[in-house]
Amino acid sequence: MDKDGFEANDISMGRLPQNLKERFQLVEVDDPRVAIALFHIDTDGFGPGMKPLTYNEVRIPCLKKEGEKTNKIVKEHKVQWQTYGCSIMMDKWTAKNEKVIINVLVNSPRGSVFLESYDASDSSTNSNKMFNLFEKTLLKIGKENVVQIVIDNASENKKAGDILKGVFLKHFWTPCVAHCINFDVWSHFQAIKIHSYFSQRPLLLNITRRYTNQRNLGKSVKTRFTTAIMTLHSFYLQKKNLRTLFMSTGWSKIIYAKEALGEEVASYIVGPYFLNDTVQALKVCNPLLTVLRLVDGERKSPMGYIYEAMDRAKEAIKKAFDKDKRKYESF
Incomplete structure (x- = not known):
């Protein structure tokens, strides 16, 4: 292996503790799991007999090389900024x-x-x-x-x-596009606010599983907005079971039933507006998910595609409401 090859290996080995720390949430760089990983690199990745880096080698020369590499990347970006x-x-x-x-x-x-x-x-x-x-x-x-x-x-x-x-x-x-969508949609629909009530009460989620055949109401995904929409979809599928829960004697016995907010949530879900509100929220939010996926994507810069994506989302929302302006105008 030539000198450049050894230097590349040194840098890769120097990065390893931080990479493992980020992936496995290690507390200390000298965690024994790092030592095990270094051992595998020593025997499998770089060939028998290659000496692992010392603490000072990682701290001084490798860190300096990483800094130089990072500065080079930033300089390449700066050329584009000026152009x-x-x-x-x-x-x-x-x-x-x-x-x-x-x-x-x-x-x-x-x-x-x-x-x-x-x-x-x-x-x-x-x-x-x-x-x-x-x-x-x-x-x-x-x-x-x-x-x-x-x-x-x-x-x-x-x-x-x-x-x-x-x-x-x-x-x-x-x-920010994502923040605007979050804020605007959150302010319109009571059904989305119900998602927050459930997500902040793990015990209530556990009780709910008894009525939903052990199915979870929500699924944690990349963004808060997407998580809320996935939960709303679960609300729609489990609408009968949710009403059964809030009309049961089991609900009246738990602490949440005595809270003012708990009473409000129960009254809303059992009442006549819950289903319609959930359906309307999904009609609005599903097209917006496409926009958020574009914004959060890492394959290409979304800046040049945002306006077209928003126009398509608006058209999809109009179509979902049968182009009845009274129903979609506020969105």
């Missing part, structure tokens, strides 16, 4: 320690690349601080290269976006 322009995408999420983290990615015809992340625990609900973050990122990339900033449409982000458009007249703030 075709780019979109800044900000993903806000809450870590296990309750810190609010904003991941900053940049999208161009080359694809998406991670740029950096911020601890936004003290600024995520402040529109002025969010604008400062927008401005800082915009200037770092080069305002002449940026077309828009994409982030969820929380109120502070909307205000920050309005400030952005006032200061940088040629730039746009665009709300």
Whole structure:
């Protein structure tokens, strides 16, 4: 094996602990499972006698090479930013320690690349601080290269976006497609809100299985919206069993029946609007799933296909309601 081959093997072995940590959620890099994996690489993957990397070899030369490789990838993306322009995408999420983290990615015809992340625990609900973050990122990339900033449409982000458009007249703030669909559909249908009630009460889900032939009401999938739609479909299939549950003496004996929200849910499911509301929600949401699959897909950049996908979804929704404008207009 030549020098380049050995270096490639060293880098692969250096990545292994982190790859295993991400896949198997290992707590420590020196977990014994890593040692076992390294042993298999030693004997099977790279041939007998190849020496595994030491701690310092992983920490210093391998890490440096990985940094150089990553910087090279980012530089290749920057060429595209300068030629075709780019979109800044900000993903806000809450870590296990309750810190609010904003991941900053940049999208161009080359694809998406991670740029950096911020601890936004003290600024995520402040529109002025969010604008400062927008401005800082915009200037770092080069305002002449940026077309828009994409982030969820929380109120502070909307205000920050309005400030952005006032200061940088040629730039746009665009709300995230997935977040808009989630928010808009959630606000329309009581049936989708019922999904949240069930998902937050594991004990209730277990009790429900007694009435649904041990079938689960929901299935966790990639996005919250998709999970809700899968659950709604289960609600529709199990509508008789759900009504049997909430009309039974077993329901009246459990703690949830005494909650105000529990009484509201039971009354809704037993009442006359549940079935119709569920059917209407599915008519609206199923076409939107196609849009979300496009947005969440990783095979190609979805930016150039979003408007056509939304137009097709609108046509599918109209058709589902027999083109009765009174029924679909609010969506």
